Amino acid sequence: MDIIRQGSRARAEGHRRDACPFPEDSRERRAWMEGYEASSWAFGARVPHPARRLAGTTSPNNGVGGSGAPVPKTSA
Template identity: 50%
Template sequence: MRQPPILKAISEGAHARAIRRPKDACPYPAQSPERRAWMEGYDGRSWKDGPDCPMADA
Protein backbone atom coordinates (compact mmCIF):
# COMPACT_ATOMS: atom_id res chain seq x y z
CA MET A 1 0.00 0.00 0.00
CA ARG A 2 1.35 3.40 -0.95
CA GLN A 3 1.30 6.29 1.52
CA PRO A 4 0.09 9.76 0.52
CA PRO A 5 3.06 12.17 0.05
CA ILE A 6 2.38 14.06 3.30
CA LEU A 7 2.24 10.90 5.44
CA LYS A 8 5.38 9.64 3.72
CA ALA A 9 7.20 12.89 4.56
CA ILE A 10 6.09 12.67 8.22
CA SER A 11 7.39 9.08 8.40
CA GLU A 12 10.68 10.10 6.79
CA GLY A 13 11.16 12.92 9.30
CA ALA A 14 10.47 10.64 12.26
CA HIS A 15 12.87 8.05 10.86
CA ALA A 16 15.57 10.69 10.34
CA ARG A 17 15.36 11.69 13.99
CA ALA A 18 15.40 8.05 15.12
CA ILE A 19 18.65 7.42 13.26
CA ARG A 20 20.09 10.72 14.56
CA ARG A 21 20.29 12.59 11.27
CA PRO A 22 20.49 16.37 11.63
CA LYS A 23 17.34 18.41 11.18
CA ASP A 24 18.86 20.23 8.21
CA ALA A 25 18.95 16.88 6.35
CA CYS A 26 15.37 17.51 5.17
CA PRO A 27 15.29 16.83 1.42
CA TYR A 28 12.23 18.95 0.65
CA PRO A 29 12.26 22.55 -0.62
CA ALA A 30 11.64 25.44 1.78
CA GLN A 31 8.02 26.51 2.16
CA SER A 32 6.71 23.21 0.72
CA PRO A 33 3.96 21.21 2.44
CA GLU A 34 6.23 18.18 2.35
CA ARG A 35 8.99 20.04 4.24
CA ARG A 36 6.49 21.12 6.90
CA ALA A 37 5.31 17.51 7.20
CA TRP A 38 8.91 16.22 7.41
CA MET A 39 9.63 18.70 10.21
CA GLU A 40 6.45 17.61 12.03
CA GLY A 41 7.64 14.02 11.88
CA TYR A 42 11.12 15.00 13.03
CA ASP A 43 9.87 17.12 15.93
CA GLY A 44 7.02 14.79 16.87
CA ARG A 45 4.45 17.59 16.97
CA SER A 46 2.26 19.57 14.63
CA TRP A 47 3.66 22.83 13.26
CA LYS A 48 0.39 24.46 14.36
CA ASP A 49 1.41 23.90 17.98
CA GLY A 50 4.26 26.36 17.50
CA PRO A 51 7.20 26.74 19.82
CA ASP A 52 6.73 26.97 23.55
CA CYS A 53 7.06 30.65 24.39
CA PRO A 54 7.17 32.07 27.90
CA MET A 55 4.20 34.15 28.86
CA ALA A 56 4.83 37.86 29.10
CA ASP A 57 4.81 39.32 32.59
CA ALA A 58 1.44 40.84 33.38
Protein backbone atom coordinates in the same frame (compact mmCIF):
# COMPACT_ATOMS: atom_id res chain seq x y z
CA MET B 1 6.67 6.22 2.49
CA ASP B 2 4.67 8.89 4.25
CA ILE B 3 6.61 12.16 4.52
CA ILE B 4 5.85 12.54 8.22
CA ARG B 5 7.28 9.08 8.82
CA GLN B 6 10.38 10.03 6.84
CA GLY B 7 11.01 12.92 9.23
CA SER B 8 10.41 10.71 12.25
CA ARG B 9 12.78 8.07 10.92
CA ALA B 10 15.44 10.69 10.18
CA ARG B 11 15.33 11.87 13.80
CA ALA B 12 15.45 8.31 15.12
CA GLU B 13 18.51 7.60 12.95
CA GLY B 14 20.29 10.69 14.28
CA HIS B 15 20.04 12.96 11.24
CA ARG B 16 20.00 16.71 11.71
CA ARG B 17 17.09 18.98 10.82
CA ASP B 18 18.96 20.33 7.80
CA ALA B 19 18.89 16.82 6.30
CA CYS B 20 15.34 17.51 5.09
CA PRO B 21 15.32 16.86 1.33
CA PHE B 22 12.39 19.18 0.58
CA PRO B 23 12.56 22.85 -0.47
CA GLU B 24 11.95 25.70 1.98
CA ASP B 25 8.32 26.81 2.45
CA SER B 26 6.91 23.64 0.87
CA ARG B 27 4.09 21.50 2.24
CA GLU B 28 6.37 18.51 2.11
CA ARG B 29 9.01 20.23 4.26
CA ARG B 30 6.40 21.20 6.86
CA ALA B 31 5.18 17.58 6.98
CA TRP B 32 8.75 16.27 7.25
CA MET B 33 9.48 18.71 10.10
CA GLU B 34 6.26 17.69 11.85
CA GLY B 35 7.43 14.09 11.87
CA TYR B 36 10.95 15.08 12.90
CA GLU B 37 9.80 17.16 15.86
CA ALA B 38 7.04 14.79 17.01
CA SER B 39 9.40 11.82 17.04
CA SER B 40 11.09 13.18 20.14
CA TRP B 41 8.12 11.99 22.25
CA ALA B 42 8.83 8.96 24.37
CA PHE B 43 6.91 6.02 22.96
CA GLY B 44 6.01 4.80 26.46
CA ALA B 45 4.49 8.17 27.36
CA ARG B 46 1.91 8.06 24.60
CA VAL B 47 -1.62 7.32 25.72
CA PRO B 48 -3.58 4.86 23.60
CA HIS B 49 -7.05 5.65 22.35
CA PRO B 50 -9.63 4.70 25.02
CA ALA B 51 -11.11 2.04 22.73
CA ARG B 52 -7.71 0.29 22.68
CA ARG B 53 -7.51 -0.03 26.47
CA LEU B 54 -8.29 -3.30 28.15
CA ALA B 55 -11.63 -3.46 29.91
CA GLY B 56 -11.39 -2.55 33.58
CA THR B 57 -7.99 -0.83 33.41
CA THR B 58 -7.32 2.76 34.31
CA SER B 59 -3.66 2.87 33.40
CA PRO B 60 -2.95 4.78 30.19
CA ASN B 61 -0.61 1.98 29.13
CA ASN B 62 -2.70 -0.94 30.42
CA GLY B 63 -0.13 -1.86 33.07
CA VAL B 64 2.57 -2.45 30.47
CA GLY B 65 5.77 -0.43 30.25
CA GLY B 66 7.06 1.23 27.10
CA SER B 67 9.19 -1.83 26.36
CA GLY B 68 6.24 -4.19 26.71
CA ALA B 69 7.38 -5.41 30.13
CA PRO B 70 4.90 -5.30 33.03
CA VAL B 71 5.10 -2.20 35.17
CA PRO B 72 6.11 -3.07 38.75
CA LYS B 73 3.56 -2.16 41.40
CA THR B 74 4.78 0.35 43.97
CA SER B 75 3.40 0.64 47.46
CA ALA B 76 2.34 4.10 48.53
